[in-house]
Every structure is written in C-alpha cells, then in structure tokens.
Amino acid sequence: MQNQYDPATLEAEVQSYWVNNKTFEVTEDLEKEKFYCLSMFPYPSGKLHMGHVRNYTIGDVIARYQRMLGKNVLQPMGWDAFGLPAENAALKNRVAPAGWTYENIDYMKQQLKRLGFGYDWQRELATCQPEYYKWEQWLFTELYKKGLVYRKHAVVNWDPVDQTVLANEQVIDGRGWRSGALVERREIPQWFIKITDYADELLEEIDQLEDWPDQVRTMQRNWIGRSYGVQMDFGIEGEKDHLTIYTTRPDTLMGVTYVAVAAEHPLALRAAEQNPALAEFIEECRQGGTSEAELETIEKKGMLLGVNAVHPVSGELVPVYAANFVLMTYGTGAVMAVPGHDERDHAFARKYGIQIKQVIQPKDGSTLDIQAEAYTEKGVLQDSGPFTGQTSEDAFESIAGWLQAKGKGGKSKNYRLRDWGVSRQRYWGAPIPMIHCTHCGIVPVPLKDLPVRLPEDIVYDENTINPIKNNPEFSDCTCPECGGDAQRETDTFDTFMESSWYYARYTTPGADSMLDQRANYWLPVDQYVGGIEHAVLHLLYARFYHKLMRDAGLVNSDEPFTRLLTQGMVVADTYYRDQSDGSKHWYNPTEVDVSCDDKGRPLSATLKEDAGSVEIGGIEKMSKSKNNGVDPQTLIDRYGSDTVRLYTMFTSPPDQSLEWSDDGVEGAYRFIKRLWALAETSQDQLSQSLPTEIEYDDSQKEARRELHELLKKALYDYQRQRFNNVVSACMGMTNILYKLGDSTADLAIVKEGLSLVLRLLAPIAPHVTHHLWQTLGFGNEILESEWPEPDEQALKQESLPYVVQVNGKVRATIQVPADADKPAVEKIALENENVKRFIGDSTVRKVIVVPNKLVNVVAK
RNA sequence: GCCCGGGUGGCGAAAUUGGUAGACGCAAGAGACUUAAAAUCUCUCGACCUUAGGGUCGUGCCGGUUCGAUUCCGGCCCCGGGCACCA
DSSP states (O other), X not given: OOOOOOHHHHXXXXXXXXXXXXXXXOOOOTTSOEEEEEEOOOOOOSSOOHHHHHHHHHHHHHHHHHHHTTXXXXXXXXXXXXXXXXXXXXXXXXXXXXXXXXHHHHHHHHHHHHTTOOOOGGGOOBTTSHHHHHHHHHHHHHHHHHTOEEEEEEEEEEETTTTEEEOGGGEETTEETTTOOBOEEEEEEEEEEOGGGGHHHHHHGGGGOTBSOHHHHHHHHHHHOOEEEEEEEEEETTSSOXXXXXXXXXXXXXXXXXXXXXXXXXXXXXXXXTOHHHHHHHHHHTBSOOOHHHXXXXXOOEEEEXXXXXXXXXXXXXXXXXXXXXXXXSXXXXXXXXXXXXXXXXXXXXXXXXXXXXXXXOTTOOOOOTTTSOOOSOOEEOSOGGGTTOBHHHHHHHHXXXXXXXXXXXXXXXXXXXXXXXXXXXXXXXXXXXXXXXXXXXXXOOGGGOOOOOOOOOOOOTTOSOTXXXXXXXXXXXXXXXXXXEEEOOOEEOTHHHHTTHHHHTTSTTOSSSOOTHHHHXXXXXXXXXXXXXXXXXXXXXXXXXXXXXXXXXOOOSOSEEEEEEEOOEEEEEEEEEOTTSOEEEEOGGGEEEEEOTTOOEEEEEETTTOOEEEEEEEEEOOTTTTOOOOHHHHHHHHOHHHHHHHHHHHSOTTSOEEOOHHHHHHHHHHHHHHHXXXXXXXXXXXXXXXXXXXXXXXHHHHHHHHHHHHHHHHHXXXXXXXXXXXXXXXXXXXXXXXXXXXXXXXXXXXHHHHHHHHHHTTTSHHHHHHHHXXXXXXXXXXXXXXXXXXXXXXXXXXXXXXXXXXXXXXXXXXXXXXXXXXXXXXXXXXXXXXXXXXXXXXXXXXXXXXXXXEEEEEO
C-alpha cells in the first residue's frame, strides 16, 4: 500500500531534521569557496505577504543551489524594524510600537520557518535593537568628525492642523491624510550626509557591476545624473548682488529672456515687502507637498518681482519672476530661462507674454516657427553677438571661456544627486546621537555613551504623535564636553540608515564593534535578491554606506553586492462595487465567484455572500488598498510549503511580475503528487540494486536522450536564474518517466531519471525531495549529493531533424545523418517533394544551411 | 512632468539570444475507469480556409534592415515601477 503525500507531517519532519543537524548554521571555512546569498529583509508589518514568499523563495533556491554546488553558503535573515507603520498602528490601536513590532517579528519568523527557508537564525537581527543601531550612531559621529555630516535647512511637508511633519505617502492630493488640511512646505534644520562627495565613485563603479540588471544600472546612472555645464552670475539692476545659475546649455545663453527664482528666494521676499500681491503669491507657492512628482506636474505659475537681472554677456535687462516650480533648497534657487529652446520655459513664456527668441538654428538649415514650439536640439548659433555662427559644441567652450575671463563664471560639473537628508521628525527610529549645548554648540555623543537609547516603554493616548518630542526625560542631558546642561537631538534617522549596512552586520554576530574581521571573509554579498522598487534609493545608499565603512577601515571591498536579482511584483485580480459616496469598496478575490464564457474569459463576477454582481477591476499589485492580497498562510496550510514554493517559481521568471491564480497552485500540487506517486509505486523495485550494464532499445535510448537534453536545459536555466524553466524541464522529465514500463531497462531509466529530477528540484521543493531521496536509497542528505551532469553518450544522435524553408516559409522537416556536411544537407533538402513543389518553375538563387537547425532555399 | 521596464493563444508563459512561434502548466472540451462523484489516466486545444495533401494569416500598432525578425533599427499606443519622508 503506497503512502499518501501528506505535506504537513512530512515538512515538519524534514524541518526538524535540519534544526537537529544544524544544517544551515555556518562559520568561516577557508577550505571552501564561500557564497553569501541575501534577500532583502522584511519590514515586520504583521504577516508575510506573497511578495515576501516570492522574494525569499528565490533567495532560498539560489542558496540551496549554490550549496549543492559545494560552496560554504551563508543565508541570514532579520528585520527592518523601524518605520512608519508601527507608529500608525500605535495611533490606531494605542499600542506601543516596540511591542507591536516584536509581536509581528515572532509571528513572521514562525511563518518563514514553516516555509522551510534555510536561514542561519543565529545571525538574526532587528534594526530596532540598541546593540544594532548603536554602531550606526557611532559611524555617524565619526563621519561628523571627518566633515562628511552637516546641518542645513530643508523642506518638509507640514500639516498645519495636526502640527506635524508628514511623509510624502501621508500627503494625498496636497492634503494631510488624517486632518485633510492643505499641506504646506516648510523649511527646518536637518542633518545631511555628503553622498555627493562619493558621486563620481558611485557613478563610475556602476560599470563594474556586471552582474546587476542593466535596467538598475541605468536608473542609478541617471539618478546620480552627472552633467557638465556652466555656472554664471547674472547681475541685479541697481545692486551689487548677483544671482548664480547653472545651465547645461550655455550655447542658448543669448536667448535668455527672463530669470526665475524660487518664491522663498531672498530677492523675492524683499520685493514682496512693497508688493502685497507678490506676498500673497509667495504664500500660495508654499502650498502643496514636496515630492518631485508633485512639483513637476503642478501648473507652472509665476509673478514679476519688478526687479531686473543683467545679462552677463549683452548687459541687457531681463525681468525676474518668482516661480512655483523653482525650489530654494535645490541648486541655487534661481534659473535662467530660454523659451526658444526649452519646453518648460516656452510654455511659461507663452502664458505670461514673455519674448521668445531663436538663437539656435538646425544644422540642416531648415527654418522654424519658434513662437509655436521650442527647438531643443543642438545646432548653430544665430543672433548671439560674438558667438554667432558657432556650433552648439564650440559655443559651449567659447562662452564658458568668455565668462571665466570676465570673472563671471565658468565650466562646472553638476549632479542631479543631492546629499542624503537623514533627519526624520518621528519617534520610531534610531535617535540621532547629537547634543546641542549652549556653550559648545553641536557635540556628538561619545562612544562610551552610545547607544542613545530610544525609550520603548511609551504610553500612547489620542494626543501622542511623537513621544520623544517635547519630552525632557529624553532630551535633557549634560554636555559631554563642558558638563553643562544641554539638549539631545530629538529627530531620528531615516530608516534607510539601518537598511544600508545590515548585510554586513550579519557576518559578525555579537561583535563588540561595528564589524570585525569575519566581515571580510563573507563580503561582498555574492547574490542579493529583492524588489525592483529598491533599484535606486536603497541600493544606492547601501553602496554609499559600504564605501563609508571601507574608508573607516571596516571592510576591504569597494562594492557590497556582486550579483543582483530584482524580482517582479505579485499581482492579482481586483473586484469592487461603487459606493454611494463615489468611492469604491474592494472585495478580496476569495469573496467573489467569477463566471466565464465557453473560452474561459471572465464575463461577470458575483459576491459569494449576497450573490449580487461586482465589477471586475483588472489586475493590480497585491495591496491592502485594493484588497486583492492572497494570504500565503492559507495556501501553506492547504497544500504545504513545497507546493507554494514550486508554484511561485514556476509561474513566471523571477524578474517579471507574477499573476496570482489559485488553479495554478493546484497544478503545482498535482505535479508534486505525480512525482510522489511515481517514486512510491516503484519504490520496492527502485531501492534494489539494478544491473550496471543495461542494453537499451531505440525507444529507451530516445527516452534517455530526451531526459539528458532536458537536464542540460535545466542546468543552463539554473545558471541564468530562469527557475520557471527549470520546473518546466522537471515536469517534462517526469512525463517521460511516466510513459516507461516495468522492464529492468525501463526501471533503470526511471531510477536514473528520478535521481536527476529530485536533485534538480531539491532547491525549489526541498522537503519532498529530501524525503524521496532517502526513501529511494540514493543517500541520506540530498543537499550533500553530487550535482547532476548530462551524459554526453546519451545525448548522441544518429540523425537530426532539419527544417526546410522555401523563401523563409517552412515547407518540410527532414531527417539528416548527424555527420552530413552542408552540401549533403542541401541535397537532401532539395530532393524533398514538398520543397520541389514550392520551388516550382523558379530558379534556386541561394541555399542557406544553418548547422543542426535549418535549410532556407531562396528561389525566384 | 522626468527616469526605467513590459506588451506573444481563453490564461501564466517558452523560444539556448536573428533560424520550425506557442515547450511546460492552467482553464476548457471529449473519452476511459467508477453505481455516481472526486481523484487519476488518454486525446483535442492560436485564427481562418481546405479538395484532408495541406494552405493563408498571426508575437500591441505603423514602417525599415535581412534569405529569414517575438528577437535588430525608427516612430506611435497602452500598462507598470521609481521620483529622494512608504519600505
């Protein structure tokens, strides 16, 4: 009687085997090649979502694959534990963020264990632990001493009703998410780290990150955005002062017809003292959020200051506008405007009736209607005084030279990248270890006083938004330098600070320093896996942080992550009903029945609860707001971890989005049961030893050839991380084995085939393969087995199929002896009846033979 | 608005990188087993035409390069990710 496949029991047994054998606990071993495989750690939001399951399955598959290749594999896990959701939960449920966070960690950790991920839990960390954030506080004080940290004013979203700073996420259509009040831009002093000092290195080393997706490398290059341009001074009429601007198009300088400054620019503020309308306009410009997407899409508005700027070359006076799209805190707070050759300036000029001048003509000499449309290409200068007739490229040099000679400017390198603002006006984060002393000024907290602990024992009531602001118990302190009364900084770090170095801390658990020598054994991370949404910010900050740690002597590599895999999103169908107030109420796919037409296309959907119809809202990223998340726990309980893992690997390639389907999970389950049944039915025969010399007949040889062909493909797909194709190949191999009979030779092929399929699947479905490997007597530990290789002998063929095309269209398939040369292949192709028929009366002009593939006959 | 991706059957996808488009799986249909259902197994499955040999069309749309284009080039449309305080 064959055993039933019972994943719950089986998986628990295999998991305790791993725990008892400390299978995934690793130490530095100089005898073996190391492999550090890391998945982006989760924010402990409550429970795992499908995106986590996908991310960690991909990581675990890679880790186990590398381990089966014989490497010393480190795969750790931890928690990105500081952040906004804990504060939101605290406000909603009156619970302290710390407790909420630790409870979530406990639950999610148990879920990760249930999925069978091979983590070394000894190295687990949570970024809200003082022993963790102590060291980033320390590094920050060191950077301050080196001059890499400074303080300046920067804009934040201010909610005037709740009297609090809002995250961009909390600004919805320009209003505070809780209060609904119009948000204002406000400037407050904040801490910055000089990432721009490392801009060139961060940019240039992207070229060496060969195993990163091109997409991510391009995004980082564009984000850093190094440009070469010219900086120059415009005079201000009747004043000694001047406005400094930067442009990448100095060749258009003679086409400047106005200058725009930020509404908060001192020049604008001064002009507003005499001009109530301007003062009102400046006030209006303060409204709205700070996000770039918002600033770039707002209606461009401006107002004359009544002040003129002096053109640096012509000496002409051009009007100065205050404009809502120029920001005081970016660049110099002033821009030159060339409506003839810039689209935004053109639109603005048309709106306010400003002169539009053409100073560039196309190189092909064509004429333009510059009043109708800006010409933004490079060309030849016209009406540009001494520079007329030069090409844009030449004019760049000569204008820069002219400005430099007159002491009015010169060439300048510029970056789009801005310094990293790390201050957050929030409670649930790592305190910034700085002290404000009335005598000594700013004093960093010395190492002996670190960590600056965040009080966790906090009572929340309805008025508590930030329990450490205006809290003398936290902020009162003595100055480490003069011993006098002083105040602690009450802002906390951006949570990107914690996520920028956790990968390094995993390598040195328990170290009484930021890192120790163990870090240089494991680093850099060989494979990093995480969502594409982190392509720029997190991955750029982590690269930066690695260089900071290198320059502090803590690591000896330049880059933290050698190979990067950015996984796609998990998406699912959405269903909703329109509400009377115009909003939509979203239903979870599990609450809905969908009816389909005879082709299987969805026609309509009804709610299970009341049988009434619901709208089909299309496929979207799984999210709380669209209520289309599928709880992985339900699936794990029903099918087991192997099925969930296999399904997520099989459904789409790791870097593409994964569309959820319950039926697909059923299919993955069916495959595992098929594999199980095959192994169990023939278990008795298979576990016996079979003769070593076996004569295979032609169809058995063909079966073996196909098996090894699929094996070859699977191995190739492991290398290029197309795990969906690996699963396809395993399914194909299993189908071949199912067609075999029970002769000794057939059984030998089944046994051989199973040993291949089990090893190929071991990284993906580790529990069932571990069990079957033992059952069939292949060995005790599949993870320690030899990684399979195709049998070249089995792959040999006597004749090969060729496709024959006539003028590019397939007309026949022919069998050609494997050793035939090109003329022989050509001869066989031209003798084919159907080929002859399509050549007909026309003459054969050319015959193209692609070895082992196809013949194309060109006939006219 | 700016930067980066993606678009292939009813659906998820494959095509070893310019060489047979649709492997593998889901759904659907037919059949076998069963008193029946479930499970399992077998077959069919891009569209249209067909004298049943096969033929024509087909990889978002329009054009180009090539003996040959899902793949390369140019232009467009649609969908998604990021935009510095969500993580």
